Amino acid sequence: MTCDHLRRLFALFLMFCGAGTAFLVQGSRDFEKKAMMLLKEKPQNLKCFTGGMNEFTCFWEEDEERAGSLDQYTFTYVYRNGNNQTCPLTTMPVEGAKLLFICHLNRPQMFVEMDIKVHREGRLIHNRSLFIELVFLLDPPTNVTVSHTGQQGQLNVTWVPPPLKYRDDSMMFEVIYAPADSHLGQVEVARASSLMILRDLQYSTKYKVQVRVKLDGIVFNGYWSAWSEPVFIETLPAEIDPLIVSLTVIISFILLVLVLVSLLSHYRFLLKKVWPIIPTPDGKFKGLFTVYGGDFQEWLGNTSGGLWLTPAFIYSEECPSPLEVLSELSICPSLPPKASEVSTTTTNKDKDTKTGLGESETTSQEHWLLDRLRAFQQDPQPCSQSSMLESQDTYVTLSGKRQSEDDHVEDTLEETLPLEVLFASRKTAMCESHSDLGSVQQSSGSGQLSSQSSFEYTNNVWTPSAPGYTYMAVADSGVSMDYSPMSRVDDIPKGVIYANDYKNEIPAHRRPLLLRQYRIHDDR
Amino acid sequence: MLRKTGKGLFALLLIVLEWTCPGLLSPVRPICDPRVLKHFIQEAQDAEVAMRSCREGCGLSQTVSVPQTTVNYDDWEKKDGLEKAQEVQTGLWLLQQALDLLGPSVTNTALNNHIDNTVRNLVSINAVLHSLNFQEYTPPTNVTSLDGTWRVSSATELLQVHVNFLRGKVGLLLSGAPACQHNVS
Numbered sequence: 235m236t237c238d239h240l241r242r243l244f245a246l247f248l249m250f251c252g253a254g255t256a257f258l259v260q261g262s263r264d265f266e267k268k269a270m271m272l273l274k275e276k277p278q279n280l281k282c283f284t285g286g287m288n289e290f291t292c293f294w295e296e297d298e299e300r301a302g303s304l305d306q307y308t309f310t311y312v313y314r315n316g317n318n319q320t321c322p323l324t325t326m327p328v329e330g331a332k333l334l335f336i337c338h339l340n341r342p343q344m345f346v347e348m349d350i351k352v353h354r355e356g357r358l359i360h361n362r363s364l365f366i367e368l369v370f371l372l373d374p375p376t377n378v379t380v381s382h383t384g385q386q387g388q389l390n391v392t393w394v395p396p397p398l399k400y401r402d403d404s405m406m407f408e409v410i411y412a413p414a415d416s417h418l419g420q421v422e423v424a425r426a427s428s429l430m431i432l433r434d435l436q437y438s439t440k441y442k443v444q445v446r447v448k449l450d451g452i453v454f455n456g457y458w459s460a461w462s463e464p465v466f467i468e469t470l471p472a473e474i475d476p477l478i479v480s481l482t483v484i485i486s487f488i489l490l491v492l493v494l495v496s497l498l499s500h501y502r503f504l505l506k507k508v509w510p511i512i513p514t515p516d517g518k519f520k521g522l523f524t525v526y527g528g529d530f531q532e533w534l535g536n537t538s539g540g541l542w543l544t545p546a547f548i549y550s551e552e553c554p555s556p557l558e559v560l561s562e563l564s565i566c567p568s569l570p571p572k573a574s575e576v577s578t579t580t581t582n583k584d585k586d587t588k589t590g591l592g593e594s595e596t597t598s599q600e601h602w603l604l605d606r607l608r609a610f611q612q613d614p615q616p617c618s619q620s621s622m623l624e625s626q627d628t629y630v631t632l633s634g635k636r637q638s639e640d641d642h643v644e645d646t647l648e649e650t651l652p653l654e655v656l657f658a659s660r661k662t663a664m665c666e667s668h669s670d671l672g673s674v675q676q677s678s679g680s681g682q683l684s685s686q687s688s689f690e691y692t693n694n695v696w697t698p699s700a701p702g703y704t705y706m707a708v709a710d711s712g713v714s715m716d717y718s719p720m721s722r723v724d725d726i727p728k729g730v731i732y733a734n735d736y737k738n739e740i741p742a743h744r745r746p747l748l749l750r751q752y753r754i755h756d757d758r
Numbered sequence: 759m760l761r762k763t764g765k766g767l768f769a770l771l772l773i774v775l776e777w778t779c780p781g782l783l784s785p786v787r788p789i790c791d792p793r794v795l796k797h798f799i800q801e802a803q804d805a806e807v808a809m810r811s812c813r814e815g816c817g818l819s820q821t822v823s824v825p826q827t828t829v830n831y832d833d834w835e836k837k838d839g840l841e842k843a844q845e846v847q848t849g850l851w852l853l854q855q856a857l858d859l860l861g862p863s864v865t866n867t868a869l870n871n872h873i874d875n876t877v878r879n880l881v882s883i884n885a886v887l888h889s890l891n892f893q894e895y896t897p898p899t900n901v902t903s904l905d906g907t908w909r910v911s912s913a914t915e916l917l918q919v920h921v922n923f924l925r926g927k928v929g930l931l932l933s934g935a936p937a938c939q940h941n942v943s
Contacts, residue, residue, distance in 0.1 A: 287831035313828060315908050345926030346828040367925070403792045403933075452796040453925045 266326070267460055268371050269293060269334060275457065280352065280360040283371035283457065286398065290342035290366050292321070292350060293334050301325075301333045308353040309337045313346050342366045370456030372396040375407065375428075375445045380467045389432040389467060393445045396459070406450050408458070414440040414466060425450065437472040789889045790938035798879045799924050805872035806917040815865035821911045822856035825849030827922035834930060843892040845906070846931045847884070849923050851897050852907060854880050856916055864913070876920065883928060890935040 272281040273295060282292040292309070309321040321337035328334055342348075344367040352360035375393035383390045395405055403426040411432055412419030419442075424430045435441065444461040497504065516523055519533065526533040809816060825848065834842070857877050864870050888894060910916050932938070 315826070316828075341830055341832065343828045343830055345922045346826075365922075452799055453929050 262326070264373070265291070265336075266328065269328075271460060272371070272457070280350065280362045282350070282362065282364060282366075283369050284342060284366050285371060285373065287344070288340060288342075290339040291336065293336040294352070294360060295328075295332050295334055298327070298331050298333045301335075302354065304335075306355050307335060307359075309350070310353070311339075311348055311350045313343050313348055316343075316346075367453070368455040370449050370454055372398065372405075372447050372449070372456070372459045374459045374462040375447055376462070378443065378445050378462045378465050380441075380443045380465045382467075382470055383431060386470060386473060387433065387435040387437060389435060389441065389443070389469065391430045391432060391443055391445070393428055393462065395428055395447060404450050404452065404454050405447055407445055407447050409443065409445050410461070411435075411441050411443045414442050435469050437469055440466055440468045442466055787889065788891070788935075788937040789886045790932075790935070792933065794886060795883075795924065795929055795932055798883060799921065799929075801872075801875055801879060802917065802921045802924055805869075805876050806914070806921050808869055808872050809914050809917050812864075812866060812869055812913070815863075816869055816913050817863060818860055818911055818913055818916065819863045820859065821909050822859055822916065823852055823907045824856055824910050824916060824919040825852050825923055825927075826906050826908055827919055827926050829926045829930065834927075839936065840893065842927075842931050842934075843887065844895045844897075846927050847887065847892075847895040848897040848906075849927060850880055850884060853916075853920050853923065856910075857920075860913055860916060876917070883924075886932065890932070890937045892931075892935070 268283065268285070269281070272283060279294050280292060281294065282290070284290045304323055304325060307323055309323055310318055311321060312318045321339060324336045324338070326334040326336060345365070348364055348366060350360070350362045350364070351358060373396045375395055377392075377394040379392045381390045381392075382388070389411075391409055391411075393407070395407070398405070405426065407424045407427070407430075409422045409424065409430050409432070410419045411422075413436065422430060422432070432441075432443075442464045443466075444464050446459045446461050448458045449456050519530075522528060522530065522533045526536070825845075837845075854877060857873055857880070861870065861873050861877075864873060908919065910919060
């Protein structure tokens with residue numbers, strides 16, 4: 235029986251010892267944490283703080299090598315209007331080969347000034363005056379809880395403040411929160427409260443939240459406590475507001491309807507732009523495809539009247555030749571200068587238009603032709619070759635395609651031949667003088683020439699100014715000529731001569747009297 | 759006619775009674791807001807800082823008795839409410855007496871304003887204590903010789919004691935007032 239009691243007592247003793255040791259160890263760890271914090275902040279060598287109403291601690295740090303034994307140091311303090319008191323010292327080794335000397339008081343006096351002095355072997359090493367209620371260093375808040383508020387980007391943080399009776403309204407808290415992978419955090423302050431709502435947080439992000447506490451400095455004051463243990467939580471993902479979704483759908487539907495309505499109202503216009511109609515000649519050639527199956531010649535043969543006159547190039551089998559107008563050449567000596575007549579006309583009439591000028595030119599030209607005809611009839615002598623070069627008429631060159639050099643030589647030769655050679659077969663039938671009027675249509679070897687104007691030419695030959703071109707002297711005499719290809723094949727080395735009806739557009743009253751009309755036939 | 763006259767006289771009587779006896783008909787609301795005391799403490803601290811910078815014309819003509827400001831928390835918790843209230847009211851009375859002696863000694867106008875403000879605040883604190891249903895207490899005339907008092911000889915010490923007294927005993931009394939505890943619960 236006695237042994238059992240002794241065993242039970244021994245077991246209880248061990249338990250209490252263990253609990254006490256654990257408490258002391260925990261207290262020691264807490265003190266060490268606070269001590270390390272103060273050693274970083276306070277510049278004074280003597281560090282003092284109070285964790286509550288019934289405790290007060292002061293300490294200082296020395297190197298282990300320089301530190302002496304405890305009995306060398308004396309820690310004394312005195313309150314205002316009080317007596318000197320001594321505080322027993324303890325030591326604690328810390329990292330870095332340092333030693334802490336610690337003074338701990340259990341029943342401190344507050345709201346009164348306290349003077350502290352530390353001596354080592356009679357020599358004052360530390361001296362400090364303070365109010366104990368102004369050096370609070372509380373434990374960090376506990377039970378920090380972070381939860382969702384139900385709203386996007388928000389978190390609700392709650393905590394339990396350190397126990398300090400009647401001083402809950404004097405505490406202020408700092409909450410730091412940041413994404414877990416970020417080093418920069420945001421800080422919010424709460425006064426006399428144990429609750430805070432964090433706003434404007436990122437969606438679907440893991441956050442780290444910590445809290446610390448400090449007295450507000452009105453009645454009590456002190457240092458910021460250590461940060462509480464971090465709490466991690468992930469914010470809610472972004473939710474799509476159903477109102478926004480519905481509004482978006484409605485607006486999109488309305489826009490779609492508007493686009494469709496606009497497209498349908500401009501359907502024809504858009505269809506023309508996107509899918510243009512390929513033009514067909516059906517409308518211009520009535521019955522060509524429907525009746526004659528596209529046979530143009532048959533359609534031509536069977537259609538009569540009512541047809542619009544097609545331009546000449548549609549019927550012509552040859553490409554139009556570019557027409558180059560050479561500069562005017564001076565006329566034969568017997569001829570009045572055309573330029574002087576023109577200039578005279580111009581000077582006489584200051585405001586003549588081009589039409590008037592042209593009319594004067596036409597009139598003078600007609601007079602000149604008549605004179606020439608009379609002159610030739612009276613004295614049919616050819617003008618000198620050189621005078622051929624001097625003609626007041628405008629020479630029109632009909633240039634077909636540039637021929638090869640071989641053709642060029644032949645063309646040149648052909649041009650230089652006297653006209654008697656060219657029209658040898660028709661000498662008698664054609665003309666009495668070489669100055670007879672006639673129209674010749676010449677074609678180049680390539681058959682690209684067509685001339686639709688009557689022209690006058692003499693029996694003289696002139697040298698073409700540029701090779702490769704077919705030259706023809708032309709003067710519009712107002713004569714209506716009906717001409718056809720002029721000679722046999724052997725007379726004309728090459729070329730195709732076409733028959734074309736030509737009707738001069740000069741009004742009838744302006745036409746000079748014609749002496750003769752000649753028809754040139756093509757005996758081919 | 760008589761009824762109308764009677765009603766008028768009755769109304770007049772009520773008006774007169776309300777005017778002559780304002781405190782009888784309506785109870786005083788307890789002042790539990792901690793910001794009230796914080797305001798008084800801050801003004802007391804401002805006066806102390808202003809007095810520290812004074813070099814001339816700001817001294818006490820004689821030593822005065824002031825309340826002790828030392829608070830041992832365990833000992834304070836052991837005292838009952840009546841003892842706490844009497845201790846606080848005694849201290850406020852001593853401070854008021856000391857400031858009344860300091861006023862004529864200060865020639866600086868700004869400091870005089872601080873002192874006048876401090877005196878008014880002491881009256882206000884008494885009114886706050888009255889609102890918290892603390893029984894009104896007038897200390898005996900020989901209180902200056904009793905324990906629990908100090909003697910000071912400078913205006914700076916006097917105002918420092920004033921600050922510490924408000925922060926300590928007055929603050930503990932107000933924060934622990936039963937009337938405020940009932941309001942919280």
